Amino acid sequence: MEKEEFQKIAEKLIELGEDADEMQYWINIYDDLPQQQKDEASKTFKEELQKLESL
Amino acid sequence: MPKKDYYKLNYKNMFNPEKDLINLDEHRKKQEKETEQELRPDDETEKKKEVAKDNGGKTLEEERAEQSRIDQKNLKKIREKLENPEKKKEIMEEYGEKRASTLKNVMDLGVKVIPVVGEASMIADGIKGKNKITGEKLSGKERIFNVMVGTGCLVLDFIPIAGEAGEAARIAMVLGKGARIGKAAEKGIVAGRSVKGIEGLSKLAAKSKKGEKFSNICNKTAAFMKKNPGLVEKSEKFADSKIKEYLTKNNPAQKRLEELKKDPRIGSLLEKTGITDDAKPFSIKDFAKEKALSFFKRKSKPEMAPEEAKEDLEKRKVA
Numbered sequence: 001m002e003k004e005e006f007q008k009i010a011e012k013l014i015e016l017g018e019d020a021d022e023m024q025y026w027i028n029i030y031d032d033l034p035q036q037q038k039d040e041a042s043k044t045f046k047e048e049l050q051k052l053e054s055l
Numbered sequence: 056m057p058k059k060d061y062y063k064l065n066y067k068n069m070f071n072p073e074k075d076l077i078n079l080d081e082h083r084k085k086q087e088k089e090t091e092q093e094l095r096p097d098d099e100t101e102k103k104k105e106v107a108k109d110n111g112g113k114t115l116e117e118e119r120a121e122q123s124r125i126d127q128k129n130l131k132k133i134r135e136k137l138e139n140p141e142k143k144k145e146i147m148e149e150y151g152e153k154r155a156s157t158l159k160n161v162m163d164l165g166v167k168v169i170p171v172v173g174e175a176s177m178i179a180d181g182i183k184g185k186n187k188i189t190g191e192k193l194s195g196k197e198r199i200f201n202v203m204v205g206t207g208c209l210v211l212d213f214i215p216i217a218g219e220a221g222e223a224a225r226i227a228m229v230l231g232k233g234a235r236i237g238k239a240a241e242k243g244i245v246a247g248r249s250v251k252g253i254e255g256l257s258k259l260a261a262k263s264k265k266g267e268k269f270s271n272i273c274n275k276t277a278a279f280m281k282k283n284p285g286l287v288e289k290s291e292k293f294a295d296s297k298i299k300e301y302l303t304k305n306n307p308a309q310k311r312l313e314e315l316k317k318d319p320r321i322g323s324l325l326e327k328t329g330i331t332d333d334a335k336p337f338s339i340k341d342f343a344k345e346k347a348l349s350f351f352k353r354k355s356k357p358e359m360a361p362e363e364a365k366e367d368l369e370k371r372k373v374a
Contacts, residue, residue, distance in 0.1 A: 018147060022196045025279045026154070032268040032275070034164060040157045048150040055132070055143060 001042040003030050009045045016052045151195025155202055162206045165260060165269035196283065200290040203276050207252030246291050253277045 007030075010023040026041060033041060113121070193201070257273035260266030280287045315321045 017143060019194065019196055021279075021282070022151075022154075022199065025199070025275070028275050028279075029272050032271040033161060034268070037157050037161050037164075040160070041154065044150055044153045044157065048146060051146045051150075052143065055139070055146075 001038070003027070006030055006042055006045065009042075009049050012049055013045065013052070016049070018048075147195070148192060151193070151198055154195055155198030158199055159202045161269070161272060162202060165266065165272070166206065166256070197286055197290065199276075200280060200283070200287050201293065203253055203280060204249040204287065204290040204294045206256070207249035246288075246295060249287060249291055249294070250277050250280050253280065 007027050010018075010027055014020045014023050026045075030038065030041070253273050254277050257270045257277065260270035260273060
């Protein structure tokens with residue numbers, strides 16, 4: 001997943017009530033993460049967004 | 056027929072029951088037709104309906120009904136959201152834990168790049184569950200700090216002991232720097248030092264090309280930690296309690312004693328010194344102190360009388 005897409009998801013999560021500081025931290029370190037962890041983080045963010053939106 | 060004409064007609068022909076009654080009926084029918092036309096939607100509405108039919112085959116009425124159904128659904132969702140913040144919290148907690156676990160993996164991978172620091176999993180379970188001190192549930196941020204503080208404190212204690220890792224480092228921590236445990240009891244091993252630890256880790260990682268990105272992560276995390284000193288302090292307290300708990304359960308000095316007891320020669324010696332008393336907590340430091348004192352007692356001369364001591368002092372002065 002590209003950083004921009006990741007950032008969009010993080011912004012949506014902030015709108016849904018996630019901690020803005022923490023989301024910003026993840027956006028900041030995203031490029032430095034190893035590929036496997038990048039994928040892991042993207043998947044986690046996506047899943048959380050889906051779950052929160054489905055509430 | 057218009058009303059005026061009708062009356063004119065009737066007026067002209069005067070009253071003819073058969074004809075006029077028929078006319079009256081016709082008049083009524085006409086009036087009914089007119090009202091029907093008035094009630095009927097105009098051509099434009101008909102046209103709109105046709106247009107709507109072209110748009111996905113739905114009439115306006117159908118669209119309106121569907122829209123109201125969607126509105127009802129959305130309202131229900133909003134109500135659920137307002138009524139069920141607990142569920143939202145649960146989801147956030149679950150994913151906060153997952154994020155912290157990802158960061159933990161990053162840290163584990165990162166410290167492997169640095170040869171001196173062998174392990175960083177001691178505080179791993181800080182990711183899960185509640186804060187054991189306060190009993191509160193952990194937020195995603197707190198979990199991140201727990202991982203970082205855990206990594207930071209290990210780095211702090213192990214980096215200076217190059218070439219030694221794991222258990223050896225812990226033994227050094229307990230025995231080599233005996234005062235440390237006492238200090239830890241008062242102030243804590245990690246208290247106020249985790250950010251420095253992470254910054255140190257970042258510097259170490261930056262030395263190799265492999266560790267460049269890891270170094271960036273450490274730097275950014277240290278900055279993030281500095282922004283939240285209160286939460287970091289909380290994590291440090293938690294880490295300190297965990298370390299103390301670990302060291303109490305796995306006291307390396309006690310372990311060593313168990314090993315020594317198994318050796319028949321040393322075991323008998325230990326029995327003579329009374330160190331084998333399990334009820335009494337064993338301290339290598341006290342043992343060493345005792346041995347040293349007895350050693351110096353043996354080496355020192357027997358006590359002299361005051362006069363003799365004076366003479367001895369004068370002799371030494373002359374010499």
